Each structure stands twice: as C-alpha cells, then as structure tokens.
Amino acid sequence: MDCLKIEIIATLLCVAIYASSADQQNSSNFLTNYARQQNICDKIGWEPKCGKGATGKEDCQGKAIVFHALLAKRLKNVPKDTIIKFENVEINQGNGYNPATGKFTAPVDGLYSFLWTYHIPKYAVYLFGYVNGKIRARIGSIPSNWQNTSGHFIGKLKKGDQFWIESFHGTAPLIVENYTYLSGYKINGC
Structure with a gap:
C-alpha cells in the first residue's frame, strides 16, 4: 500500500471517530444543557407564549x-343573593x-x-356558582347534622x-370558616 492510500484511510478513520465522539457528547449533554437553560428561564421569570407548536396546532404553555x-x-344569617368572600387566600398565582x-x-x-366546599350545621343551604351573573352550577344541602357539601364547575371563560x-334560596343561618373554600385553575386554552 502506498503512503497516499494509508493517509486517506487514516484521515477517514479519524473523521469517523471524531464524528462519533461529537454525537455521543451531544446526546449525553443534551438533557443537562436543557435543564440548565430551563433553570435560567425559570429564574428570570420567562415563559413561552401561546402560539403554533411544531404540529401547526395551537400550543399553550405559560404561567x-x-x-x-x-x-x-x-x-351568620347570610341572606339570599350574597356573594361569599373567601378572604384567607393561600395561593393566587396569576392574581385572578x-x-x-x-x-x-x-x-x-x-x-x-x-371547586367549592362549604361546612354547615343542620340547616339547608344553597351556594351556586355564577359566571358573569348567570347560574352555571348548583349545590345545596338538606337539614341534618354537621356536613360538608361540594360543587364543581368546568367551563370556557374569556x-x-x-x-x-x-x-x-333563602337565608343561610351559618357557614363555618376554614372548612369552607373555593379553588380554581386554568386547564388550557389560548
């Protein structure tokens, strides 16, 4: 074999080894680099906006x-048509x-x-869920011993x-604190 052929084979072998090594390095470091970039985005508060994803469909990511x-x-003695104010806010991400x-x-x-739950003693109480003044969910309890009653509503909001x-429906004689709450969250939608 002449020197030129040996040199060409050696060069091709070095290129193949280098390319293989670079692929392995990129594969092994991809997740580490991604996690590092994600951490930086989280620290500065950046979140991607809604838009077309890789599939061409709406993709909604964000806070x-x-x-x-x-x-x-x-x-005590809560009259009909009274909005219940849940004042002890434990989380309010998005300030809604x-x-x-x-x-x-x-x-x-x-x-x-x-989701809302209320705790009452032996009285009939009705607490309804409203969207823009229109009843969208209804729950009520009948007189018995102490009880919790829950309601759930899922809907599209603009x-x-x-x-x-x-x-x-009438006056609620007593609604008990700490056992009565309201929770909500956005499921999806851009």
Whole structure:
C-alpha cells in the first residue's frame, strides 16, 4: 500500500471517530444543557407564549393560573343573593381571585375548573356558582347534622369573565370558616 492510500484511510478513520465522539457528547449533554437553560428561564421569570407548536396546532404553555381561598370568619344569617368572600387566600398565582369582591376574573381565555366546599350545621343551604351573573352550577344541602357539601364547575371563560359563589334560596343561618373554600385553575386554552 502506498503512503497516499494509508493517509486517506487514516484521515477517514479519524473523521469517523471524531464524528462519533461529537454525537455521543451531544446526546449525553443534551438533557443537562436543557435543564440548565430551563433553570435560567425559570429564574428570570420567562415563559413561552401561546402560539403554533411544531404540529401547526395551537400550543399553550405559560404561567399557571390557580387560586385557593378559605372562608376567614364564620358567616351568620347570610341572606339570599350574597356573594361569599373567601378572604384567607393561600395561593393566587396569576392574581385572578380578588378576596375583597369574592370574584375570580379570568386573566386569559381558557378552560377553567372551580371547586367549592362549604361546612354547615343542620340547616339547608344553597351556594351556586355564577359566571358573569348567570347560574352555571348548583349545590345545596338538606337539614341534618354537621356536613360538608361540594360543587364543581368546568367551563370556557374569556378574558375578563368572572366566576363567584353566591347564596341562593333563602337565608343561610351559618357557614363555618376554614372548612369552607373555593379553588380554581386554568386547564388550557389560548
């Protein structure tokens, strides 16, 4: 074999080894580099916006919208058509819930889920879920011993739509604090 052939074979072998090594290095470091970049984005508060994903369909990623608030004090003789204000806010990411008004205002369009539970002694109480003044979910309890009653509503809200809990059908003699709460979160939607 002449020197030129040996040199060409050696060069091709070196290129193949280098390419293989670079592929392995990229594969092994990909997750580490991705995690590092994700951490930087989290620290500066950057989140991707909604838009067309790789599939061409709407892809919605971003900050979570979620809240959980409890009744801060016992309510007595709550008249019909009273908005219940859950003043002890434990989480309000996205700032959609206002404890002063008792209303959640959707910061963006999307599909939302709301859950409320109330704790009462032996009285009939009805607390309904409203969106923009229209009844969207109904729950009530019948007279018995102490009880918890829960309601759940899932619906599409547009930015600015409001959801709240309001007493319905007569006076609620007593609604107990700490065991009575309202939670909500955005499921999806751009």
